[in-house]
Amino acid sequence: MYITDEDNPRLPFLRDKTSKLTTSPGCYIMKDKMKKIIYIGKAKNLRNRVTSYFRKCQDHLPKVWKMVSHVYDYDFIVTDSEFEALVLECSLIKQYTPKYNILLKDDKGYSYIRVTNEDYPRLQAVLQKYDDGAEYIGPYTSSFAVKQAVIEANKVFMLPTCTRKFPQDFRKQRPCLNMHIKQCMGVCTGKFSKEEYNSIVRQAVDYIRNGSSDSVERLTEEMNKAAEELDFELAAKLRDRIQAIQKAAESQKIINDDIHDTDIIAIAQNGEMACASVIMYRGGRLFDKASYFLGEKDDSVKMREDFLMQYYSSKDSIPKDILLDEDITNGEIIEKFLRQKYDHAVNISTPKRGQFLRLTTLAKSNATEYLSIKVGRTSREITALEELAKALGLPKTPKYIECYDISNLASTNMVAGMVVFENGRPCKKYYKKFSIKTVAEQNDYACMQEVIERRFRNYFEKTDEGFSIMPDLILLDGGNGHVNAVEPVLERMGVTCPLFGLVKDSKHRTRAVATGGGEISLAKCRAAFNLVTAIQDEVHRVAITYQAQKHKKNAHRLEITKVKGIGDKKAAKLITEYKTKEALKKATVEELAKTAGVNIDTARELKEIIDEM
Template structure:
């Protein structure tokens, strides 16, 4: 079935709860979902003009038919959806894969041993402690032990590098004992390593007792430098202990859950508290989507009913999923006792939810290689422009023309806050033959929308989140009219206006109101960079065409060579110099050049 036929079929569905099953042309199930109202939900997939993220767009492209199962209630739809997904594992439903795996504490065999967290054992002679099921817990243990006992984490080799260079920043801020200074004996270093391993293996209680005993012995022997180091280690452990009281749950069994999104993925982070202590962290990445709500709605029931070995008494979330009461009821039936599913508004649990969200953002930043700065910038831009979500894909347009009425347009793309040069495009006007920026901009965006409707390739297959025009109310008015009844009609549209010195001043809304950027330094710099890049791209295209015209006019000085032949010669040889140096046979070989014209060009350049 075509997309239109699927939409027509979806319009015939009842406004009742149920499960829908989408198949590809081969009859394979590619997606399963539930709906409160089947007609409303399913028709959204196939109706023209409804925006979707990359993952859903791919699913719709591969959809060929669908079936539905009507249920008596949303609760029944939830139960049925979970069982069907578990059974069929459709390609476009989210896959519950996290970074969980066996981890080890590695202790190197060298004169000055190092302690680190690793994911697998190697045959390198080192000692490995483990395995542990939580990589998060291992990383936390190792980081705490290294910080408390001030063990080095640099690339220096000891004792070879002792006395070479100054101590690093870690030494100055109290996170390293500065073995490189030569003031730390091998015996003192060995005691620190033993203490770190004791802390990892046995916890804080026993190591504090041992360190206090060693400190008293050192003081009695008047070894005040060693006693001071032991005192600092005791203070560090006690400080860590005090800090851990903050990262605790008031509920013995609680999961804390939050989501974050980037330009290409959504991350779900879960902090797991047992006996009030943070015992694990799990992170799940879902690529090719930015739809946080859709991921939350699907992820929570699947995680607790399929993946998690334990449903806790309390689940604190950043936002409740759709149909959360049915989900809570299903969790309670599975657990066999009451389950609290809620959004904390204040207090320590609210802080823990924010902590989970921060971990999700950090994981996305590590995954994509981008810095949080770009995401923060897009968030700020969205807030200033009143957008529902950060504009991950921004397209910007500028018109460049010259005196004979010829115009060209440049289109640049910013994705994730950075230029995406592979998406840049250029347009030569096909219907506008006068210097009319409004008409030229309207033609450009009309062609852009047409390419998207036809399922164009590359950037033309992408629906932008924001469109910026170099110009004011006139350009916006012309483009809005051109985009009417197209899939791009709902894309937010703003004009970029400049001051008397031709510098970015602000943004114009479709209603003609100006948004001042001077009070928002980061957004001002961002919009300025987009506007400057669009202007550069459009002008470069115009200059290149002008240069080509100049070359073509030079060739038209040859008797018997008209515009078509001149264009064919330049298309084949690229430059006038190459045409001038070409042999007669080479000129004849150029497509669109007759033997008569080739001889005329050859004779002309041999005579001049």
């Protein structure tokens, strides 16, 4: 979004003031008309950074645009280094809590693991502790950690999670799918005694409390003892349980002896909104999770750096390792700040593979779920847009996507369809259909150029609400040739919008995204691939349906012009008036004569032709 003097009449004054600003490092403090501090930032070069806010034709994110539109004046504090500016910024934000800086709020409660009081007890995650005779483990500050621990324990020890009551429901129904896929031991078959089942539940509780290593040691001792006593059936069961725990330990994310004190941080974005999730490991166990709604999103790197500073500036302690889902620019400076503040080593890194990458993916998934609740979108839609932005190298997540397709029969009935996807969903009220006007012979490139020029001419002339929004991304149903044909049109009209083509394979399925000079595969970005495929299928449907409708009307008109005295103009009048073939057939001879402006004899002949259509 571009900031203008109309948006903020103080911009000329602010530009003049900034032109005299020092190039030294420091902090700048933005204030509104009431002299209230609304934003605090740091800079390696104060003049360059502050100038970027007030420069003419500067394209801002919506959050920054709002902030700049309210700036009446600003102060600044010069420091000796960028590191000192970082420390000062953190202190000032904590002191003044400006409106447009990231301010973290998190609602926390307590959760428990409940071992129900019944003959065949279950493991459950609950939010309250009741006087019901059940055993409660906790409290824990993280409901997320509790839920994950219960899910993992039930899976490893194959405990039932269904609603059946035992022993009342023994052998009343066939075992469910969970037993057949080795997710449940099959208590409903009646093959497990109360004592044997309770022993397994105690092992599961021990697994939750002490971790996989201790559980394996205890079960190994029990297995060896059973073997010595020649109870080979019990020894075999214990062996299978040990193997299940060891197998689960390879992929599960709840208990991991290789991860001691670590925070994993990821940020999810949807349009203009963002959310951060922090997953905390302490002593090799998933300890807690916190999610923070960040409001309107900022620059991806800056947002992560600001979050790190705000989140850890108020903590009593900090882990040695911090894992991020994406790289940041000032990681070394932030590490230095955190080391000095907490007096121990702090390492910030972005894992690219292995178990640590799986953890950042888990954090990202939690941030996406939290954000989806806030913005009313599914996590799949948010993930698809984020994957697409990353794969295409877009500066921001595309909230508003337009896609175009050309359809024709040789050089007749040439049309185009335009579909709009907003926040990952079709927005049919903005769909458009175009009849090609300036291209006489079949030429998909020329047709696409005409359509794009007409679309943005309407945008600048503000003649149609459906064309009033500048898209975040334009997709063309075609390859590099289409992109190369349309790019000069956008450049000539002054439109700066990411442009890509959609390439299909020999079976007319989406294969890749064309850049104008090459292709980008989305094979590894499943959510983005599915979204792009849906967009391409939808625009093809709209274009080909419109082309078929137009061809059908033209076929009717061609039949009508066989009547002497009925030319193209009169045929068009009839088609426009009666819309459909059925309506045309219902018209009387007199009505046809009046509509077409012909005599009764011609109208009778016309009626005969229409009835035979």
